[in-house]
Amino acid sequence: MVLVICALLFCNAAPSVEALTPTTITPTTSTANPPADQPFTLSGTLTAGSTPLSGKVIKLSRGDSSGHWSGANYTTTDANGAYTIPRTESAQDIYTFQAIFAGGDAYAPANATVSLPVGNFQVTEISIFSIVSFAQRLIES
Numbered sequence: 001m002v003l004v005i006c007a008l009l010f011c012n013a014a015p016s017v018e019a020l021t022p023t024t025i026t027p028t029t030s031t032a033n034p035p036a037d038q039p040f041t042l043s044g045t046l047t048a049g050s051t052p053l054s055g056k057v058i059k060l061s062r063g064d065s066s067g068h069w070s071g072a073n074y075t076t077t078d079a080n081g082a083y084t085i086p087r088t089e090s091a092q093d094i095y096t097f098q099a100i101f102a103g104g105d106a107y108a109p110a111n112a113t114v115s116l117p118v119g120n121f122q123v124t125e126i127s128i129f130s131i132v133s134f135a136q137r138l139i140e141s
Contacts, residue, residue: 020108027099052081063096092119
């Protein structure tokens with residue numbers, strides 16, 4: 001009888017839901033426009049408010065301009081909540097790097113992105129004029 005009552009109380013109890021502490025992750029790059037095949041560093045911090053989170057796994061995903069995403073690296077935050085991930089990209093492109101903290105231990109997940117042009121991009125000049133202005137020039141001639 002006691003077992004049945006305990007089982008009923010346990011089954012009918014509302015699950016305990018603890019609020020997750022919000023977190024913030026901040027990715028930055030060591031170089032604004034690194035050449036292809038040259039190393040650069042992605043780094044940042046993971047915090048909960050003003051408290052650095054140490055020993056947390058950070059995943060770095062990389063997207064290219066064609067929309068292809070891949071997992072690039074994993075690292076762990078240090079005692080100051082900081083992480084550093086060395087990278088080298090072999091192809092010229094504009095990459096988007098996403099730093100991801102999956103959450104856990106009462107902390108909410110967080111992610112943030114940074115875009116980085118890799119390689120030497122050529123400036124292209126495009127001239128645009130309307131048909132109306134072209135027709136007007138013909139009439140004035």
